[in-house]
Amino acid sequence: MNEPTRSTHTLPAPPLMTPAAGLRFTPTWTLFYKEVLRFGKVWLQTVAAPLVTTLLYLVVFGHALGGRISVYPGVSYTAFIVPGLMMMAVLQNAFANSSSSLIQAKVTGNIVFLLLSPLGPGEIFVAMTAASIVRGVVVGLAILILALFYLHLPVIHPLWVLVFTLLGAGGMGALGLIAGLWAEKFDQIAGFQNFLIMPLTFLAGVFYSVHSLPPAWRKISLINPFFYVIDGFRYGFFAASDISVWLCLAVSAAFAAVTSFLAWRLLRSGYKLRQ
Amino acid sequence: MSPPPAVWVSGLRKAYASHLALAGVDLAIPEGEFFGLLGPNGAGKSTLINILAGMVHRSSGRAEIFGFDVERDFRRSRQMLGVVPQELxxxxxxxxxxxxxxxxxxxxxxxxxxxxxxxxxxxxxxxxxxxxxxxxxxxxxxxxxxxxxxxxxPPVVVLDEPTAGVDVELRQGLWRFMRRYNQEGHTVILTTHYLEEAEELCSRIGILQRGRLIALDAKDHLLARFTWRVLTVTFDKDPGPLPETLAGFLSGAGENTLVLRLDQSRHSLGAVLTALQDLPAQILDLHVQEPDLEDAFTDILGNMGLEQP
Structure with a gap:
């Protein structure tokens, strides 16, 4: 069959003046809004449940160990674990938001509506990561507000609190995108959460200072990026940390940058989305 | 300079690890056309549509919507395209x-x-x-x-099996809606297993088989290729043996019924009826069946030794 004829282009006016590239506000905002609306509609599962779990940790660990352990001078053990628990919830929920949204859309087939749209990989990345940050922040703030009813908690450097929240939640939102793209069933996401995210967050110094660990465990903790996010976040509250806050910043930023770059690359290539 | 076609595809190939889904498809669909894309399961219809929609990466060749490449200029091409997916x-x-x-x-x-x-x-x-x-x-x-x-x-709409599994009333409603949308100037591409649907709606038909476009023509031209008619005659009693002039047309027989297959370009229906009236039985009923798209489809695939959907 011969090649079909095609005239030299005199393009008809598109229905909308869509730029060929760049980050467009309305499509990006819409996807962000949809992702926030999605977790907002199931707030009992996405906000209330992690809040209750964290408060249980706080009550059980705080009461059981509160009188026996002192980590930083002038800081009670219960107060010490609050920032760690907050950040743990922020990390886990930021990951859960993007990963569950993607895997649900893939399994149920409604990912097609996103794929048919003119949203570019950068726009999808920004919208979904931002929504993950919002969920992490909402859960973290809820824990902080409830904790303030329970004990005195200083926030000496709020800017550091903000910076580590954004880096931790952003990095985990991006990691959730990677997991959601890679996984083909819910089981695989659950495996990712239970065998990687959960152990890494638990072993990131939420309940203890790494100085209290034996040297071998201390070394292992130092290769865990979540340790740096939590330690830097805690510095924002108490102006005290296990290691330099600048090193925490560098590692947290590197973690967020690497996961973001990988997520963007996978989205751009259409990995497991576009055959 | 005339505007580019609504859809333009040239040398389009898609190879998967295990098979070749599209083996070099060339196709141009002008603006405002109601185009039917037919073919058996696995012929490559969905692959072609998914490449146009940006859901499948092509292996080679070109695909454009109103001149916008579906990958390099995906934002503009997708802005021009609306797709009704097959899955619910x-x-x-x-x-x-x-x-x-x-x-x-x-x-x-x-x-x-x-x-x-x-x-x-x-x-x-x-x-x-x-x-x-x-x-x-x-x-x-x-x-x-x-x-x-x-x-x-969108100026171009792709309907991938839009009436699969829907009841007759809804199907009729959707046909009316799609026809009106097309009459307003939009280009509509329809893939369907219901050949009656394609015959009712489409002005031009493409038939895909094993990744190749094996037929591409106006619906009326496709149908005009088939000049035969089937004449079913019911008598009041057994009409007995047919005269020699009619025996060659006989394609079936039942109780008091004869089925004759006639080539309209060569056989006069009047002469056939005259010969039938000479038989020793009265004609009670006559039915003439014209070829439809299903016959054309079956014939094209049959000529290529291919299975039907």
Whole structure:
């Protein structure tokens, strides 16, 4: 069959003046809004449940160990674990938001509506990561507000609190995108959460200072990026940390940058989305 | 200079690890056409549509929507295209109105409620506007899929098996809707297993088989290739043996019934009827069957030694 004829282009006016590239506000905002609306509609599962779990940790660990352990001078053990628990919830929920949204859309087939749209990989990345940050922040703030009813908690450097929240939640939102793209069933996401995210967050110094660990465990903790996010976040509250806050910043930023770059690359290539 | 076609595909190939889905397809669909894409299962119809929609990467060749390459200029090509997917996909978190607003936003439209209301009214979805998508019947979900494809008013619409599994009433309604949409100047590409549907709606037909476009012609031309007619004659009693002039046309017989296959270009129906009246039985009924698209489809695939859908 011969090649079909095609005239030299005199393009008809598109229905909308869509730029060929760049980050467009309305499509990006819409996807962000949809992702926030999605977790907002199931707030009992996405906000209330992690809040209750964290408060249980706080009550059980705080009461059981509160009188026996002192980590930083002038800081009670219960107060010490609050920032760690907050950040743990922020990390886990930021990951859960993007990963569950993607895997649900893939399994149920409604990912097609996103794929048919003119949203570019950068726009999808920004919208979904931002929504993950919002969920992490909402859960973290809820824990902080409830904790303030329970004990005195200083926030000496709020800017550091903000910076580590954004880096931790952003990095985990991006990691959730990677997991959601890679996984083909819910089981695989659950495996990712239970065998990687959960152990890494638990072993990131939420309940203890790494100085209290034996040297071998201390070394292992130092290769865990979540340790740096939590330690830097805690510095924002108490102006005290296990290691330099600048090193925490560098590692947290590197973690967020690497996961973001990988997520963007996978989205751009259409990995497991576009055959 | 004339404008580019609505859809332009040249040398389009798609190879998977195990098979070749498209083996070099060339196709141009002008603006405003109602085009039917037919073929048996696995012929490559969905692959072709998915490449146009940006859901499948091509291996080689070119594909453009109104001159915009579907990969290099995907934002503009997707802005020009609305796709009704074959699968009944839906997002269980949202209502019909929320879903259509979100789809509008993906296409850069922030205040699209007037058009959304119009679409819902056209598709009899207005009273379901605030119902969760999960609660809708299959037919209603199919209507929502059509609404989402049209929510950004695309000049090209692809309907991938749009009436699969829907009842006759809804099918007729969707036909009317699609015909009117096409008459307003939009290009419509229809893939369907219902050849009656393609015959009813499409002005031009392409038939894909094993990744190749084996027929591409106006529907009327495809049908005009078939000049034979089937004449079924019912008598009041056994008409006995046929005269020699008619015996060659006999393609079947039943109780008091004869089935004759005639070539209209060579055989006069009047002469045949005269010969039949000479038989020793009275004619009670006559039925002439014209060839339809299914016959054309069967014949084309049959000539190539290929199976039918």
């Amino acid at each position: 996909a839906y997002d269980p978190f949202f209502t019909v109105r929320e879903f259509l607003r979100l789809q509008s936003g993906y296409f850069g439209l922030r205040h699209n409620d007037d058009w959304i209301d119009e679409l819902m009214a056209e598709l009899d979805l207005a009273d379901k506007a605030d119902a969760n998508l999960r609660s809708l019947s299959g037919g209603m979900k199919r209507r929502v899929l059509i609404a989402q494809a049209l929510v950004h008013r």
